[in-house]
Amino acid sequence: MTSTAETEIDFKTVEHSTAPGRVTLSGVSKLYGKNYAVQSLDLDIRAGEFISLLGPSGCGKTTTLRMIGGFEYPDEGSISISDVVMQDLPPHKRPVNTVFQAYALFPHMSVAKNVAYGLGYAKVPKSEMGQRVGDALAMVRMKHLADRMPAQLSGGQQQRIALARALVNRPSVLLLDEPMSALDRKLREEMQIELKLLQQQLGTTFVFVTHDQEEAMTMSDRIAVMNGGRIEQIGSPAEVYDSPTTANVAGFIGQQNFFTGSVENTGPVGASVTVPGATLVSAKAPGQPLVKGGPATVAVRPENVTVTAGDAAGPNQISATLMSISQLGSYLQVVMLTAEGLKVMARTNRTVDMPTRIGDAVTASWSAESVTIYPTA
Amino acid sequence: MTALDASSAPGLTQSSGIGPRRTGARRFRWNVGLLALPIGVWLVFFFIVPFVVILWYSFGDKPSLYVTHSNDTLSLGRFAEALSPVFFQTFARTLNIAASGTLICLLIGFPIAYWMAVKLSPKYQGLALGLVLVPYWTNFLVRTIGWQITLSPQSFLADVSRNLGFGTPELLYTSGAVQLGVVYNYLPLMILPLYVALERMDHRLLEASRDLGANAFEGFRRVTVPLALPGIGAGLLLVFVPLMGDYITPSVLGGAAGSMVGQMVASQFQTAQNWALGSAMAILLMLAILAVVVVFAIIFKVIGMVIDRVERVNVLDDAKGSAA
Numbered sequence: 001m002t003s004t005a006e007t008e009i010d011f012k013t014v015e016h017s018t019a020p021g022r023v024t025l026s027g028v029s030k031l032y033g034k035n036y037a038v039q040s041l042d043l044d045i046r047a048g049e050f051i052s053l054l055g056p057s058g059c060g061k062t063t064t065l066r067m068i069g070g071f072e073y074p075d076e077g078s079i080s081i082s083d084v085v086m087q088d089l090p091p092h093k094r095p096v097n098t099v100f101q102a103y104a105l106f107p108h109m110s111v112a113k114n115v116a117y118g119l120g121y122a123k124v125p126k127s128e129m130g131q132r133v134g135d136a137l138a139m140v141r142m143k144h145l146a147d148r149m150p151a152q153l154s155g156g157q158q159q160r161i162a163l164a165r166a167l168v169n170r171p172s173v174l175l176l177d178e179p180m181s182a183l184d185r186k187l188r189e190e191m192q193i194e195l196k197l198l199q200q201q202l203g204t205t206f207v208f209v210t211h212d213q214e215e216a217m218t219m220s221d222r223i224a225v226m227n228g229g230r231i232e233q234i235g236s237p238a239e240v241y242d243s244p245t246t247a248n249v250a251g252f253i254g255q256q257n258f259f260t261g262s263v264e265n266t267g268p269v270g271a272s273v274t275v276p277g278a279t280l281v282s283a284k285a286p287g288q289p290l291v292k293g294g295p296a297t298v299a300v301r302p303e304n305v306t307v308t309a310g311d312a313a314g315p316n317q318i319s320a321t322l323m324s325i326s327q328l329g330s331y332l333q334v335v336m337l338t339a340e341g342l343k344v345m346a347r348t349n350r351t352v353d354m355p356t357r358i359g360d361a362v363t364a365s366w367s368a369e370s371v372t373i374y375p376t377a
Numbered sequence: 378m379t380a381l382d383a384s385s386a387p388g389l390t391q392s393s394g395i396g397p398r399r400t401g402a403r404r405f406r407w408n409v410g411l412l413a414l415p416i417g418v419w420l421v422f423f424f425i426v427p428f429v430v431i432l433w434y435s436f437g438d439k440p441s442l443y444v445t446h447s448n449d450t451l452s453l454g455r456f457a458e459a460l461s462p463v464f465f466q467t468f469a470r471t472l473n474i475a476a477s478g479t480l481i482c483l484l485i486g487f488p489i490a491y492w493m494a495v496k497l498s499p500k501y502q503g504l505a506l507g508l509v510l511v512p513y514w515t516n517f518l519v520r521t522i523g524w525q526i527t528l529s530p531q532s533f534l535a536d537v538s539r540n541l542g543f544g545t546p547e548l549l550y551t552s553g554a555v556q557l558g559v560v561y562n563y564l565p566l567m568i569l570p571l572y573v574a575l576e577r578m579d580h581r582l583l584e585a586s587r588d589l590g591a592n593a594f595e596g597f598r599r600v601t602v603p604l605a606l607p608g609i610g611a612g613l614l615l616v617f618v619p620l621m622g623d624y625i626t627p628s629v630l631g632g633a634a635g636s637m638v639g640q641m642v643a644s645q646f647q648t649a650q651n652w653a654l655g656s657a658m659a660i661l662l663m664l665a666i667l668a669v670v671v672v673f674a675i676i677f678k679v680i681g682m683v684i685d686r687v688e689r690v691n692v693l694d695d696a697k698g699s700a701a
Binding site: 069070071090091092096097098100102104105106107108110112113115116117118121122129130133134137143146165166169 | 579581582584585586587588589590591592595599600603604688689690691692
């Protein structure tokens with residue numbers, strides 16, 4: 001598949017669409033019994049973007065994906081794909097294809113037949129099928145396994161076949177439902193890079209559901225962090241990582257030290273919070289408006305915490321005892337405990353004067369710029 | 378769309394899957410073999426020994442009125458005697474009842490098994506399975522006599538028919554009654570393997586089928602049915618083979634009109650006291666059933682190969698447009 005013409009969307013249903021691959025959800029809700037799996041969700045997925053729906057299990061990310069795919073119908077709201085309203089269309093009439101969590105390859109069909117399965121319904125002439133299947137398999141570098149049965153393949157190979165089976169239909173939107181959860185870590189990291197490159201080459205909209213924040217960070221143009229059936233924050237990986245708008249998002253993306261206390265002072269671009277044994281200062285705008293004297297959560301990433309023997313410079317410092325120290329590849333992970341019982345975690349390169357014995361008295365410090373304060377609900 | 382550089386993706390390297398041979402493997406296999414001993418003993422004493430005895434008797438004869446069999450002189454005479462026009466006639470009728478009975482069981486059993494395995498919530502599947510099994514655990518003869526009572530001219534059904542002015546229906550002692558009886562008696566043997574096959578099927582495969590553009594019927598045809606094939610095959614065998622040898626159902630419901638070949642064999646052992654001829658008939662019946670099963674297995678295999686050939690996707694190794 002060298003010509004760009006071949007990657008153009010040729011689905012009948014989207015013939016006159018102005019934005020192939022754009023997905024719009026407006027006010028979408030899905031009820032299971034009396035509980036909202038997804039509640040008043042608005043999401044505009046741009047054509048050609050790689051977006052991840054990220055969140056813990058039960059946050060509604062898979063339900064959202066299944067509603068786009070047509071496997072669930074929303075109780076409220078509308079879904080349009082490529083500017084065509086289709087929340088009531090069954091899955092086989094939508095210009096989307098899915099890579100399922102456990103791949104769902106047809107066990108009684110060879111790899112080639114699996115990949116060719118959808119082509120007959122897309123009215124691809126029989127003479128062209130072999131070429132299309134071959135190209136799709138070549139794309140995921142599985143052409144040499146065309147005659148194998150799925151049971152004869154490794155997990156990584158099965159995943160590639162599932163990808164080829166979905167992409168061979170040239171969907172406007174590809175839905176991926178935690179497709180890497182069954183792969184081991186090393187293979188997963190390789191596949192992440194490959195999938196991202198593939199998406200960039202194809203220009204197809206990818207909607208990727210995952211609970212793995214690193215996976216979402218690696219591949220996505222944008223991440224929608226979901227919680228309790230709603231989107232808490234949507235933005236580029238850097239935005240979501242650097243400026244999480246809620247404590248939930250802050251905790252879910254990367255690691256955080258959380259300290260709870262009460263707001264001592266609050267201003268337009270800074271605030272301070274009293275926690276047991278210390279007052280912590282932030283130079284950043286709070287995630288949400290703070291009330292003086294009200295409860296608040298202070299968030300600091302472990303990589304922003306410095307560990308020293310004596311007193312440190314700067315506004316935020318806490319005296320603590322070194323509890324554990326572990327070498328994690330290129331950095332050290334240090335866990336400290338203050339006299340008041342606060343746990344502080346640091347992630348740091350080894351410095352010459354750093355105490356390394358368990359039980360050593362240390363000072364943990366960090367800059368005011370690395371602190372974000374959230375009101376506690 | 379170009380292929381990604383193959384060398385940059387170690388995820389692609391195929392592992393051979395063959396690890397170093399474990400030294401304990403041989404001993405382990407021995408222990409597993411021992412576990413199969415009870416079923417082996419069972420097979421020898423309850424299948425192989427009786428079979429050999431019957432085979433041995435079939436080469437003998439019935440020397441006098443008060444002796445059931447003798448193997449003093451061995452011959453193929455009983456086989457010649459057994460291959461009478463009556464035997465062929467009865468065999469043809471038996472084959473007819475068994476084949477249509479098996480087919481009816483499949484047509485009734487598949488929707489029931491599908492409903493149980495796919496549509497019914499797992500909570501109620503045990504109950505449904507029980508409802509299928511409990512009648513089956515009831516004594517075979519009692520169940521069949523139950524139908525004899527139901528179909529008799531003195532039954533409730535006949536009363537209703539008479540009161541409606543249709544007269545007394547002739548239901549009992551017809552081949553229709555036998556057909557009804559065998560379907561009723563053997564249906565669970567069809568439902569169970571179908572249920573097992575369908576229950577084991579990953580339901581997400583049907584979602585994948587729809588996702589790829591197939592409607593519900595296409596998914597049924599291309600995914601459900603092929604995956605249920607082992608269950609269909611097992612069900613056909615489980616119903617057809619014992620049905621061919623059944624003599625209780627036709628005896629109770631069929632009278633003379635519905636007689637089946639199993640009754641002929643039984644009557645040689647019980648009424649005529651001619652064990653040699655009965656054994657020869659039994660052997661012929663077994664061979665005939667085997668032949669029918671083999672012929673159908675070959676037919677299905679050929680159909681499967683033809684379908685496979687028609688649906689084949691040739692991934693051509695040409696250079697045009699391909700970046701392999």
